[in-house]
Amino acid sequence: MKFKLRIWRQKNAQSQGRFVDYELDGVSPDSSFLEMLDLLNQKLILEGEEPVAFDHDCREGICGMCGMMINGVAHGPKAAITTCQLHMRTFKDGDTIVIEPWRARAFPVVKDLVVDRSAFDRIIQAGGYISVSTGSAPEANAIPVPKKTADMAMDAATCIGCGACVAACPNSSAMLFTAAKVAHLNSLPQGQAERYDRAVLMVEAMDREGFGGCTNIGECEAVCPKEISLDFIAMLNRDLLIGTLKGAGQR
Numbered sequence: 001m002k003f004k005l006r007i008w009r010q011k012n013a014q015s016q017g018r019f020v021d022y023e024l025d026g027v028s029p030d031s032s033f034l035e036m037l038d039l040l041n042q043k044l045i046l047e048g049e050e051p052v053a054f055d056h057d058c059r060e061g062i063c064g065m066c067g068m069m070i071n072g073v074a075h076g077p078k079a080a081i082t083t084c085q086l087h088m089r090t091f092k093d094g095d096t097i098v099i100e101p102w103r104a105r106a107f108p109v110v111k112d113l114v115v116d117r118s119a120f121d122r123i124i125q126a127g128g129y130i131s132v133s134t135g136s137a138p139e140a141n142a143i144p145v146p147k148k149t150a151d152m153a154m155d156a157a158t159c160i161g162c163g164a165c166v167a168a169c170p171n172s173s174a175m176l177f178t179a180a181k182v183a184h185l186n187s188l189p190q191g192q193a194e195r196y197d198r199a200v201l202m203v204e205a206m207d208r209e210g211f212g213g214c215t216n217i218g219e220c221e222a223v224c225p226k227e228i229s230l231d232f233i234a235m236l237n238r239d240l241l242i243g244t245l246k247g248a249g250q251r
């Protein structure tokens with residue numbers, strides 16, 4: 001397959017970026033999107049040009065590193081997958097593909113398609129943990145957790161922190177990510193002791209990082225590779241309201 005690639009090139013956070021056009025031939029329809037970029041980079045290296053920087057790690061839809069905008073859509077045109085799970089057979093031979101980094105103030109561009117998502121780590125640090133000592137591994141059924149609750153916590157825990165929700169949101173809101181991280185702990189018995197502190201502290205951290213507010217547009221849910229539900233945002237808002245009324249998060 002042959003493609004015209006229009007890729008955002010930017011040396012670092014300070015420099016001004018621009019689109020650069022490339023032509024790439026000989027792409028296997030069965031190659032992944034990142035393998036297609038590998039092929040391009042091999043060509044650029046052989047031609048003495050600087051390869052395109054992009055993030056990746058697992059290449060299996062697990063680590064959340066490979067996020068990029070493909071033709072204006074976070075992770076590309078197919079629902080519920082990451083960029084590394086996208087195959088070139090999704091596109092038509094001869095297509096032009098526009099590739100950009102996530103665009104959000106809280107995710108500054110590091111180089112080309114790589115952005116700094118450490119703001120997510122700081123949100124997690126603010127409360128995405130359980131500090132109560134739970135001792136060594138207990139017998140599996142010692143703490144009764146109804147199946148429905150365990151499933152809900154598991155659904156929230158599938159968030160891989162890719163940042164597509166932020167990139168797709170016109171407000172660059174991190175509410176879906178934060179809500180998923182809050183919900184997976186706040187749903188379980190072990191998370192109750194710090195439930196309201198967690199909600200308040202993580203939303204405060206989110207605001208500090210410069211993410212925008214949520215106005216229920218739903219673009220985040222539409223692009224999320226793990227299909228995290230907007231329902232978790234409703235749960236977060238409830239815990240945030242109760243927490244604020246209780247004066248939580250004052251530690």
Ligand code: SF4
Nearest residue numbers: 159160162163165224
């Ligand atoms: S909520 Fe979805 S889109 Fe947002 S960081 Fe988690 S997995 Fe990625």
Ligand code: FES
Nearest residue numbers: 059063064066084
């Ligand atoms: S490289 Fe890990 S999710 Fe894509």
